Amino acid sequence: MYSQKISLILVIFALFGFSGELYSEDISGPLSGEIGPGTYNVTGSISVLYGASLIIHPGTIFNFTGDFDFDIMGYIHANGNEIDSIIFRQESGDNWNGIDFISIAADSCIIEYSRVSGSNGVGFYINGSSPTISHCLISDNVAGEG
DSSP states (O other), X not given: OHHHHHHHHHHHHHHHOTTOOSOEEEEEEEOOEEEOSXXXXXXXXXXXXXXXXXXXXXXXXXXXXXXXXXEESSEEEXXXXXXXXXXXXXXXXXXXXXXXXXXXXXXXXXXXXXXXXXXXXXXXXXXXXXXXXXXXXXXXXXXXXX
């Protein structure tokens, strides 16, 4: 009986990993549709192109593995919740470049209950667009003087 319990626990760890994360994938390039929950290792710059939309579900983690951009030129709806945030963070190496809302981004973009850290900017750069950003923790970003 004891060995069956241990075997079951090992199978669960093998399926879900020791961290409890349900999914992990390397991503880069244009994104659209729905993503998450799970862990995504950003291995190149990512974007939401003009005319495209991206919905990010609670429990999604973006690990930026280098000096990469996340450019929003279309529509993004990243709505975490109080219990299960959406996380954008530096994984290792160089800081990433933060989330940039380009002037052609939809004004109806929403990022809520998210955490943004480890960028080489202020976390968000908004140029000529009006996204809604609320209930977010923006910390440990490095912005130069200017």
